[in-house]
Amino acid sequence: MSFVVTIDGPAAAGKSTTARAVAARLGFLYIDTGAMYRALALKTREQGVSLDDPQALRACLEGTRVDLSGAPHETHVWLDGVDVSDRIRTPEVSELSSRLAALPEVRRHLVALQRALRARGPLVGEGRDLGTVVFPDAEVKIFLDADLETRARRRVRDLQSRGIAATLEQVREDLQRRDARDRSRAESPLRAPEGARVLDTTGLDIEGQIEAVLAEVRAHPEYSKLLRTR
Numbered sequence: 054m055s056f057v058v059t060i061d062g063p064a065a066a067g068k069s070t071t072a073r074a075v076a077a078r079l080g081f082l083y084i085d086t087g088a089m090y091r092a093l094a095l096k097t098r099e100q101g102v103s104l105d106d107p108q109a110l111r112a113c114l115e116g117t118r119v120d121l122s123g124a125p126h127e128t129h130v131w132l133d134g135v136d137v138s139d140r141i142r143t144p145e146v147s148e149l150s151s152r153l154a155a156l157p158e159v160r161r162h163l164v165a166l167q168r169a170l171r172a173r174g175p176l177v178g179e180g181r182d183l184g185t186v187v188f189p190d191a192e193v194k195i196f197l198d199a200d201l202e203t204r205a206r207r208r209v210r211d212l213q214s215r216g217i218a219a220t221l222e223q224v225r226e227d228l229q230r231r232d233a234r235d236r237s238r239a240e241s242p243l244r245a246p247e248g249a250r251v252l253d254t255t256g257l258d259i260e261g262q263i264e265a266v267l268a269e270v271r272a273h274p275e276y277s278k279l280l281r282t283r
Contacts, residue, residue, distance in 0.1 A: 056081070056175040056279045058270055059183035062197035063243060064231050065204035065211075067254045067262050071197065072179035073125040074263045079270065082173050083125035086180030086187070087150070089163050091141035092119045092132040094150035104152055114162045121170070142215065144227065151231045154181070157240040175279060181235055184246030192275050194249035195266050203255045204228055
């Protein structure tokens with residue numbers, strides 16, 4: 054039986070950390086859709102494929118395989134059979150993935166891959182359009198948000214913890230640019246899904262975020278049915 058939890062929201066709202074923890078505690082599959090876009094961005098960058106060249110980009114898409122494996126806190130991202138989990142976590146790849154995600158053909162290609170993952174069983178997915186486009190019929194939909202300053206500080210801490218130099222001003226500008234691009238794109242713009250629980254994480258610690266999402270899941274009547282079948 055499939056049970057889907059979607060966690061959408063802007064960059065650095067706490068989606069990844071929350072989704073990983075929720076998936077781990079529930080024993081669900083964890084899907085990081087942003088990592089899939091990053092993997093494709095890494096390939097276009099390393100192969101010198103221009104985002105302004107539709108033919109070259111289409112050829113790149115057709116020959117690309119992206120997959121996820123591992124436990125929620127040890128997720129591996131595979132690009133054409135190669136583990137690229139570490140190589141996709143750079144500011145350059147992040148910026149390129151945001152530009153790539155604005156292209157309709159790219160989104161349609163990856164949405165098909167993401168939907169196929171549902172066959173693996175109950176899952177927690179996080180991204181920008183999980184509850185609006187990829188899994189509009191999800192049992193539980195969450196939209197995480199936080200003010201820009203909070204998100205910028207979180208992103209700086211994350212980058213610095215991985216040894217990547219970053220300034221608050223630079224990261225703030227990057228997030229503003231990504232927010233504008235995500236919210237205004239014609240294909241699958243970032244917005245709260247219909248029926249979603251909107252959760253402002255500005256004043257919440259991570260445990261508060263996790264518990265709020267778990268409460269929504271456990272309150273859903275289909276979750277009780279799922280427990281009886283597992």
